[in-house]
Amino acid sequence: MEEEILIKAQDKENKNEILLYLLKNKGNYVSGEELSEKLKVTRTAIWKQINGFKKLGYEIDSVPRLGYCLKNSPDLFIPEEIWKDDNIKFLGSKIYYFDTIGSTNEKAKILALEGAPHGTLVLSEKQTKGKGRLGRKWESPDKQGIWLSIILRPSLTPEEAPKITLMTAVACAKAIREQGVNCAIKWPNDILYKEKKLAGILTEISAEMDKINHVVVGIGINVNTKSFPEELEDIATSLYLIKNEYIERVPLLLTFLKGFELYYSELEKGNFSEVLKEWKNLNCTLGRKVRIIGKNFEVEGEACDIDEFGALLIKKDDGTFERILSGDVSLR
């Protein structure tokens, strides 16, 4: 079995109200009395919990008469860091937060079978067997990125599943662009900056022939990775390497989750064309000469368009078109 260190598995209903209150009032003093009254807990219980938060890395000032003030957060994926954002609705209905795991997607698939609800998040500070498409390795060093899987129970048919990859890519690229990094989407599942991989998406489904049981969307974003193994140096990058500064992960995650909910709701409402329009604005594949290597084929030509099912349309040199559902794309 993989090494697996769970920090917390919690339903949103059971969130820690004290930590939440401090997070929502970050930088301001809240009195022990106020906390005690609002949250109906004794002041001793509060004091004990505050000490617990400090051990997690929260900097909390306590000043007699003034109360407690959260000065600094440790930038860890402690569930309340997500729950503090009231604009996030269904994502994080339940959160599994690991210190170490083999792969968040593998874990999420098991949790989904065991009944984890729609919107469950699986986060880990480190993955020992992080993976990309077709079982390829995804470097997931400790506390340097966002290694996340989302469990969804959409009312889509299996053929529609690629829509979720496209939608996730849009949310991911937009969140990264808000950091001032001009990334682009490479079909089908990568986010690139100057042709180097900054983030990747791995969508996996469990389905009957005409019904999706559940979807697990895995997202890996290289945030503060300072160096890559030699064989990845030329093809991978991180926000840290691009901006030459440390990037806080939690705000980036929250932006991504809000974007994800927005585009997912478009998808649910049947407005996939809106998502597709965004995707086309953000992509670096269409209009380019590409070579695609798939399971039993190889195609070269111009990437002309993607259709409503997420398939890529290739205009070959002989003028004929081909519709590609998936494969490895190299931009020429």
Next chain:
Amino acid sequence: MEEEILIKAQDKENKNEILLYLLKNKGNYVSGEELSEKLKVTRTAIWKQINGFKKLGYEIDSVPRLGYCLKNSPDLFIPEEIWKDDNIKFLGSKIYYFDTIGSTNEKAKILALEGAPHGTLVLSEKQTKGKGRLGRKWESPDKQGIWLSIILRPSLTPEEAPKITLMTAVACAKAIREQGVNCAIKWPNDILYKEKKLAGILTEISAEMDKINHVVVGIGINVNTKSFPEELEDIATSLYLIKNEYIERVPLLLTFLKGFELYYSELEKGNFSEVLKEWKNLNCTLGRKVRIIGKNFEVEGEACDIDEFGALLIKKDDGTFERILSGDVSLR
């Protein structure tokens, strides 16, 4: 959690050689000495094990000087009952045999994620939450049927998964026909006798966009069911009700597994047209007036053909054709 009573979980390599020897020599005496020499175990160990088999329901005579003779088997899905058949190659590489389980498919999906090998079988004498397509209930009373799930790791794309349902239906219908019961396949996943359900197939996949991780094929065959709940009386039947006699389940299972391996190997070799030909010979859907109710549609017309992906082609009354991937079919 579901009630779950495991009888045995065993790899084929660890099969019980003594039981296997007795099974292969059913009706004949084998001396303790012979067993002891062949299998390199002491005669005391053999004697102890024989007593264990008796407790499982095996009738074993022991006669001084002659040795042991297996007279009668309990017709249970004890793994060696499958392993005794040397014509079965990869099915049963590992066997999970339950007394009681929620659903063999649900269990198989978890076992597959945990790494269960290609060909793993999950059998249960009883399912408390047996299920058919779209989460519908499948009655699975104790020791009265074959409630089986097969874990496969095929090199197929997700679009090809319906081929496995068709292939399984062929193997299932053929095994039942060898019992002298003239059943037929109703698209997409039922085996009928005189319009009543005798068996059903539920194929579930775990997949990336372009690669199947694994397939779980669930098969339920109503063998000795003596009565159905009132609401099913008009739509379900069993071999017992048809033939008015008790049917041994183990030989039926072995016939099915051998057929499954045969057609699966055709599929792997790319000879799906062979399977399709058999399917067409055994089906009761093509050429009939049908109504199909799917997720977001309803179609009426004549079922003309199925294509290489297992989709049904319907000729509507206005003369146009429609290609249906799945849905509920009522024969008109």
